[in-house]
Amino acid sequence: xxxxxxxxxxxxxxxxxxxxxxxxxxxxxxxxxxxxxxxxxxxxxxxxxxxxxxxxxxxxxxxxxxxxxxxxxxxxxxxxxxxxxxxxxxxxxxxxxxxxxxxxxxxxxxxxxxxxxxxxxxxxxxxxxxxxxxxxxxxxxxxxxxxxxxxxxxxxxxxxxxxxxxxxxxxxxxxxxxxxxxxxxxxxxxxxxxxxxxxxxxxxxxxxxxxxxxxxxxxxxxxxxxxxxxxxxxxxxxxxxxxxxxxxxxxxxxxxxxxxxxxxxxxxxxxxxxxxxxxxxxxxxxxxxxxxxxxxxxxxxxxxxxxxxxxxxxxxxxxxxxxx
Amino acid sequence: xxxxxxxxxxxxxxxxxxxxxxxxxxxxxxxxxxxxxxxxxxxxxxxxxxxxxxxxxxxxxxxxxxxxxxxxxxxxxxxxxxxxxxxxxxxxxxxxxxxxxxxxxxxxxxxxxxxxxxxxxxxxxxxxxxxxxxxxxxxxxxxxxxxxxxxxxxxxxxxxxxxxxxxxxxxxxxxxxxxxxxxxxxxxxxxxxxxxxxxxxxxxxxxxxxxxxxxxxxxxxxxxxxxxxxxxxxxxxxxxxxxxxxxxxxxxxxxxxxxxxxxxxxxxxxxxxxxxxxxxxxxxxxxxxxxxxxxxxxxxxxxxxxxxxxxxxxxxxxxxxxxx
Numbered sequence: 001x002x003x004x005x006x007x008x009x010x011x012x013x014x015x016x017x018x019x020x021x022x023x024x025x026x027x028x029x030x031x032x033x034x035x036x037x038x039x040x041x042x043x044x045x046x047x048x049x050x051x052x053x054x055x056x057x058x059x060x061x062x063x064x065x066x067x068x069x070x071x072x073x074x075x076x077x078x079x080x081x082x083x084x085x086x087x088x089x090x091x092x093x094x095x096x097x098x099x100x101x102x103x104x105x106x107x108x109x110x111x112x113x114x115x116x117x118x119x120x121x122x123x124x125x126x127x128x129x130x131x132x133x134x135x136x137x138x139x140x141x142x143x144x145x146x147x148x149x150x151x152x153x154x155x156x157x158x159x160x161x162x163x164x165x166x167x168x169x170x171x172x173x174x175x176x177x178x179x180x181x182x183x184x185x186x187x188x189x190x191x192x193x194x195x196x197x198x199x200x201x202x203x204x205x206x207x208x209x210x211x212x213x214x215x216x217x218x219x220x221x222x223x224x225x226x227x228x229x230x231x232x233x234x235x236x237x238x239x240x241x242x243x244x245x246x247x248x249x250x251x252x253x254x255x256x257x258x259x260x261x262x263x264x265x266x267x268x269x270x271x272x273x274x275x276x277x278x279x280x281x282x283x284x285x286x287x288x289x290x291x292x293x294x295x296x297x298x299x300x301x302x303x304x305x306x307x308x309x310x311x312x313x314x315x316x317x318x319x320x321x322x323x324x
Numbered sequence: 325x326x327x328x329x330x331x332x333x334x335x336x337x338x339x340x341x342x343x344x345x346x347x348x349x350x351x352x353x354x355x356x357x358x359x360x361x362x363x364x365x366x367x368x369x370x371x372x373x374x375x376x377x378x379x380x381x382x383x384x385x386x387x388x389x390x391x392x393x394x395x396x397x398x399x400x401x402x403x404x405x406x407x408x409x410x411x412x413x414x415x416x417x418x419x420x421x422x423x424x425x426x427x428x429x430x431x432x433x434x435x436x437x438x439x440x441x442x443x444x445x446x447x448x449x450x451x452x453x454x455x456x457x458x459x460x461x462x463x464x465x466x467x468x469x470x471x472x473x474x475x476x477x478x479x480x481x482x483x484x485x486x487x488x489x490x491x492x493x494x495x496x497x498x499x500x501x502x503x504x505x506x507x508x509x510x511x512x513x514x515x516x517x518x519x520x521x522x523x524x525x526x527x528x529x530x531x532x533x534x535x536x537x538x539x540x541x542x543x544x545x546x547x548x549x550x551x552x553x554x555x556x557x558x559x560x561x562x563x564x565x566x567x568x569x570x571x572x573x574x575x576x577x578x579x580x581x582x583x584x585x586x587x588x589x590x591x592x593x594x595x596x597x598x599x600x601x602x603x604x605x606x607x608x609x610x611x612x613x614x615x616x617x618x619x620x621x622x623x624x625x626x627x628x629x630x631x632x633x634x635x636x637x638x639x640x641x642x643x644x645x646x647x648x
Contacts, residue, residue, distance in 0.1 A: 122534050122535075122536040123536065124536070124537070141536070142533060142534055142536075144534065171530070171533055171534060173530065173534075177530065178534075180527065180531075181527050181530055181531035181534050182534060184523050184524045184526070184527045184531050185524040185527065185531050185532065185534055185535040185536075185538075185539045186534075186535075186536065186538050186539065188520060188523060188524075189520050189524075189538040189539050189542040189543075190538060190592070191575065191578055191588065191591060192516045192519070192520045192542060192575075193516075193538070193542055193595060193599075194578075194591050194592055194594065194595025194596070194599075195516070195571055195574045195575055195578070195591060195595060196512060196513050196516045196571070196595075197594075197595040197596075197598040197599045197602065198574060198591070198594040198595050198597075198598045199508050199512060199567055199570055199571050199574065200508045200509040200512070200513075200598060200602070201594075201597070201598025201599075201601055201602065202508070202570075202598070203504065203505050203508045203509070204632065205605065205632065205633055205634030206495070206497065206501065206505055206631055206632045206633075206634065207504075207505035207508050207509050208509065208601060208602045208605050208634070209466060209495055209605060209610065209631075209634050209636070210446050210466055210468065210495060210497075210502075210505050210506060210509055210510075211446075211509040211510075211602060211606075212446040212447060212448070212465070212466075212509075212510065213448070213544075213545070214509075214510050214513040214514060214517070214544075214545045215509045215510065215513050215602070216602075216606070217541040217542070217544045217545070218513040218516060218517055218541070218542055218544070218545065219513075219595070219598070219599050219602065220537075220538075220541045220542070220599075221537070221538045221541070221542065222592075222595035222596055222598070222599040223596065223599045223600065223603065224596075225596075226589070226592045226593055226596050229588065229592045229596075230587070230588055230589060230592060233582075233588045233592070234582070234586055234587060234588055237582055237583075237586055240582065241579065241582060241583055243523055244575065244578070244579050244582070245579060246523055246526075247519055247520070247523050247575065248572060248575050248576055248579065250519045250522060250523065251515065251516075251519055251568065251571065251572050251575070252572055254515055254518075254519070254568065255565065255568050255569060255572065258557075258558070258561055258564065258565060258568070259561075259565055262558055262561055263554070263558060264515065264553065264554055264557045264558055265550070265554060267515060267518050267519060267522070268514070268518055268546075268550045268553045268554060268557070269550055270518065270521075270522040270525075271517060271518025271519060271520075271521040271522050271543070271546035272518070272521075272546055272547065272548075272549075272550050272553075273522075273525065274521040274522045274524060274525025274526070274543070274546070275517075275518075275521045275525075275543050275544075275546040275547045276547065277525055277532060278521065278524070278525065278532045278535060278539070278540075278543065279547065281529065281532050281533060282535075282540070286533065307530055307533075308528065308529065308530045309529055309530075310529030310530065310532070310533050312533070
């Protein structure tokens with residue numbers, strides 16, 4: 001566990017920069033590194049403690065026993081982990097990268113697994129860079145905290161406390177479950193948005209002139225910078241391939257139904273039911289995970305089980321704490 | 325041409341009810357019919373001239389030479405057209421149904437083609453019924469006006485004037501082009517939203533808990549009432565099948581690229597380019613159609629040609645009217 005509330009953020013783009021701002025606003029000591037010095041200058045001009053010297057920043061993290069948060073693109077992971085091994089191998093370590101299996105593998109390859117608990121705040125926009133950072137980005141967001149068997153309970157609590165401090169609620173999830181879930185609810189929607197946009201665009205200016213709400217909303221994330229989309233989706237290829245195949249199967253069945261029976265009832269019904277369920281969940285205050293003591297025998301499995309029911313971690317709760 | 329500004333709206337749901345409200349607000353004489361008397365009562369309680377007796381409403385339309393606007397679901401078309409033949413066969417006739425070929429066929433089968441010019445306001449929400457009506461629904465919307473060779477220029481002008489009076493801009497489009505364009509930019513997005521929602525929902529409560537902006541926006545229209553979606557999509561089956569097959573092909577290529585090369589570059593690039601083009605068009609004030617005199621030789625083809633370039637009809641414009 002970090003001996004204090006210091007955090008060291010590596011990478012000051014939309015997520016990392018917003019985290020530095022939010023954590024500082026929450027009263028924590030925060031400092032950060034960014035490779036591009038233009039971003040370092042922007043962060044400094046805004047009054048934040050930023051530096052372009054990775055080893056110096058990590059030496060400071062080691063001296064302060066800070067929680068290190070990797071917020072670089074997944075493609076920049078290896079040199080970052082090399083530097084952590086070199087300069088701050090004993091610090092608690094997390095990340096905010098949108099895939100978890102490849103990060104866990106890279107962390108393991110660097111011998112850093114025992115101090116690592118992965119994270120993924122489910123927040124983001126089509127924007128990027130320091131200029132898009134927002135200290136309120138995580139308010140009300142869900143923040144996945146990696147909860148595989150064997151993770152260090154102290155590091156887990158450090159990461160969860162950080163998420164809570166910046167306004168997010170924690171969802172404890174195993175690595176594989178995370179990657180499969182985000183393939184379905186984040187990465188696939190980028191592909192369906194891209195294809196929907198391309199099919200509409202292929203019909204020319206007249207069709208785009210007629211486009212209204214369904215096209216506008218359904219293609220929004222296709223406007224995200226392509227390199228960001230590639231980094232996110234390609235790093236989750238195995239899970240995305242499964243969900244993409246299911247999507248193609250469902251669309252093919254919809255086409256067969258429409259061609260053979262003139263009906264879209266099955267596809268429309270299934271989509272409608274799922275959307276209503278999502279709206280219901282989004283509209284309700286999520287139930288808290290209850291009666292799990294972090295570090296007690298079986299704690300990770302207990303957390304994961306309750307998270308599968310849609311619950312979130314808000315710190316230790318006993319069942320009697322909820323009104324009955 | 326209608327001898328006056330009277331309009332007779334048949335069907336007072338979201339579109340028809342909003343049109344009655346908007347046209348009345350614009351100073352026109354408007355009255356309407358609805359089969360469900362509950363809706364008639366709601367419209368009357370709001371101060372509008374509504375009736376549940378179709379023949380009586382149409383007799384009045386005939387007496388006033390009103391422009392008749394069919395705003396029922398496409399599935400209710402035949403009995404409505406029967407009544408028009410019986411009670412008001414000489415009135416100018418349009419509709420606001422979201423498909424055009426099947427309506428034109430039904431109108432032709434009732435011998436009403438010479439007085440008919442189809443229409444389709446590109447406005448709507450996931451809501452339905454009188455309670456959802458909004459006199460500002462058409463403000464800034466595009467309103468497709470059917471512009472096949474041989475349409476009556478006087479009726480065409482009546483319909484276009486109505487669209488303009490309620491705040492919409494007119495896009496003149498041939499029947500087949502309309503159906504193919506809306507298959508791509510409206511009907512397909514309903515299917516991709518439905519499938520995206522169903523795939524996400526199939527992953528369970530945990531996945532829906534993690535869903536953020538890409539899922540929320542990308543599946544929004546899956547929340548539309550299924551009967552409304554079915555009426556709209558199934559009536560446009562031939563065009564929708566073409567665009568759905570293209571979608572499946574594009575997703576299949578994306579899957580092959582991801583599986584064989586680990587890349588989503590092609591699909592992300594194509595989607596990004598189309599989305600930016602759409603945003604550019606949505607952000608710009610559309611250029612007006614210029615130098616077409618309604619009813620002059622070749623007027624329909626001239627209008628259609630300019631609409632294909634993304635232009636809209638704002639009444640007679642000469643080229644010198646635009647700043648150069």
